[in-house]
Structure formats: C-alpha cells, structure tokens
Amino acid sequence: MAASPAPDSPVIGPRRALVSLNGVSKRFASGTLALSAMTLDIREGEFVSLLGPSGCGKSTALRLVAGLGTPSAGTIDWPRTPHDAAGTPEREIGFVFQEPTLMPWATVFKNVWLPLRLKGLSQAAARDRVMEALAMVGLDRFAGAYPRELSGGMKMRVSIARALVTRPRLLLMDEPFAALDEITRIKLNDDLLRLWQGQKWTIVFVTHSVFESVYLSTRIVVMAARPGRVIEEVAVDAPYPRGNDYRLSAPYNAHCRTVSDALMRAIMVAAESK
Ligand SMILES: Nc1ncnc2c1ncn2[C@@H]1O[C@H](COP(=O)(O)OP(=O)(O)OP(=O)(O)O)[C@@H](O)[C@H]1O
Numbered sequence: 001m002a003a004s005p006a007p008d009s010p011v012i013g014p015r016r017a018l019v020s021l022n023g024v025s026k027r028f029a030s031g032t033l034a035l036s037a038m039t040l041d042i043r044e045g046e047f048v049s050l051l052g053p054s055g056c057g058k059s060t061a062l063r064l065v066a067g068l069g070t071p072s073a074g075t076i077d078w079p080r081t082p083h084d085a086a087g088t089p090e091r092e093i094g095f096v097f098q099e100p101t102l103m104p105w106a107t108v109f110k111n112v113w114l115p116l117r118l119k120g121l122s123q124a125a126a127r128d129r130v131m132e133a134l135a136m137v138g139l140d141r142f143a144g145a146y147p148r149e150l151s152g153g154m155k156m157r158v159s160i161a162r163a164l165v166t167r168p169r170l171l172l173m174d175e176p177f178a179a180l181d182e183i184t185r186i187k188l189n190d191d192l193l194r195l196w197q198g199q200k201w202t203i204v205f206v207t208h209s210v211f212e213s214v215y216l217s218t219r220i221v222v223m224a225a226r227p228g229r230v231i232e233e234v235a236v237d238a239p240y241p242r243g244n245d246y247r248l249s250a251p252y253n254a255h256c257r258t259v260s261d262a263l264m265r266a267i268m269v270a271a272e273s274k
Pocket of ligand 1: 053055228
C-alpha cells in the first residue's frame with residue numbers, strides 16, 4: 001500500500017482552514033440547483049481536487065470561492081483573511097481557466113502584467129514581479145513574444161503566470177490542462193507540483209480525470225450531479241515529490257481504483273436521482 005507521507009508532507013502539514021464552505025447551495029435563476037449543501041474545509045497547503053461528471057457543480061463551487069457569484073444558502077468563510085469595512089474578505093486568489101484567455105494583441109509580458117496593472121502598478125513597477133512569474137513557469141525568455149507565437153502548453157503557462165503574479169495564497173484552477181495533449185499535460189502536472197511544493201500555496205483544482213487527480217492531490221472531493229453535491233472524499237497519502245515512478249507504482253494504481261470506484265458511485269447516484 002501507500003508509503004507513509006514524508007514528515008513535511010502537505011498531507012500531514014498544517015491543518016488550519018484557509019476557506020470553509022458551510023452548507024453552500026447555489027440555485028440559478030433558471031431554477032437549476034447547481035450545488036446543494038456543500039461543506040468543505042480547504043486547509044492551508046493542501047492540493048484539493050474537485051472531481052465529478054459534467055454538471056456536478058465543480059465550476060460553480062470554484063466560482064463561489066472566488067467571489068464570482070454568491071451562494072443561495074450557506075456561507076463561505078475565510079477565517080484567517082482580513083476583511084474590509086463592508087465585511088468582504090480580501091481574498092488573495094489566482095484563477096486559471098480551461099482556456100488561457102490571453103489578449104492576442106499584447107505580448108506575454110503585457111498579458112501577465114494585467115492583474116497588477118488593474119491594481120495600478122506601472123509597467124516599470126511591475127517588471128520584477130512579472131519576470132519572476134514568467135521565470136516560475138519557464139517562460140522568461142518569451143516576455144516579448146505574442147500569444148500566436150506560442151504552443152498550447154506555453155499559452156497555458158502564461159495563463160498560470162498571470163494568476164501567480166499577484167502572489168496569491170489560494171490558486172483556483174478550472175480544468176486548466178483539459179485541452180492539452182497528453183505529453184504536455186504530464187509536463188505541466190509535474191511543473192505545477194514543483195511550483196506548489198516550492199511556493200507552499202493552497203490549490204483547488206477542478207478535473208474530470210481520475211488519473212490527474214490522483215497524481216496531483218493530497219485530497220480528492222468526488223461530486224455527483226442533479227443536484228451538484230459532494231459524495232465522497234479520498235485522501236491520497238502518497239509522499240511528494242511525485243514523479244514518473246509514482247505514476248507507475250502500485251499505490252498510484254490502488255488510489256486510482258479507489259477514486260474510480262467513488263466516481264462510479266457518484267454517476268450511479270446521479271442516475272438514480274434523475
Ligand atoms: N450561469 C448559470 N445559469 C444557469 N445554470 C447554470 C449556470 N452555470 C452553471 N449552470 C448549471 O449548473 C449546473 C452545474 O454547472 P457547473 O458548470 O458548475 O458544473 P461542472 O461540474 O463544472 O460541469 P463541467 O464539468 O461540464 O464543466 C449545470 O447543470 C449547469 O448547466
């Protein structure tokens with residue numbers, strides 16, 4: 001079975017909640033109950049994946065955590081984050097979408113500068129941080145390039161750099177690698193883990209892939225649809241750093257089987273509630 005986590009592994013690291021969802025539901029104006037009574041603590045340093053079939057509310061949950069919309073019921077609490085005078089938490093988040101959504105007319109540098117520019121930082125004042133973010137994703141030599149000159153994987157790296165440039169504590173990633181080919185995806189999975197370990201972020205990662213979730217995560221939240229809800233949680237106790245040996249190991253396969261079984265149960269529960 002799985003080896004014990006290393007002493008400094010995030011699996012057994014600090015356990016304080018950075019953000020807590022308490023009975024969060026979301027019903028859209030169309031009447032769709034996208035999320036029903038979701039309760040989940042995201043603890044500092046965790047890599048949590050939300051896994052489930054299409055329509056189970058993964059993106060809705062992520063968007064609510066980002067403050068892009070409000071819950072219809074329940075609360076999202078940031079117990080360790082300062083709040084402004086109106087009581088709004090000063091979320092320090094970065095958001096990465098499935099599409100890189102880069103400005104085609106702007107250089108890589110200017111794309112990554114955007115969040116700092118919106119905060120009022122001039123190009124000169126932002127330069128060091130933009131270059132630092134580009135170096136993190138291995139693209140500092142491409143600061144002057146335009147998106148059309150980049151491969152799909154490079155565009156996604158730029159999108160990640162743009163999310164990192166504000167130095168967020170929480171990185172929210174909505175199926176960021178789903179549109180990439182297998183080899184690029186494996187490479188970006190490895191790079192993301194390396195960055196996560198180095199920078200000690202907290203990550204919430206939405207995916208459809210059992211294999212990707214087991215490779216990356218400390219914990220996997222399996223969700224079902226109609227209505228969107230949490231069905232099971234699976235802790236992945238394999239130590240980091242994880243690499244190709246882990247991908248080919250018996251513990252990895254065992255975790256994939258456990259998570260795959262949970263996903264099948266989620267699909268069946270949703271089918272019964274049709
Ligand atoms: N703005 C909206 N207005 C109305 N319904 C919505 C809206 N956004 C999402 N939904 C519905 O809410 C449900 C959950 O959607 P959501 O996108 O969160 O699921 P998901 O698990 O992320 O799906 P996928 O994996 O396909 O991206 C779906 O039935 C979807 O059609």
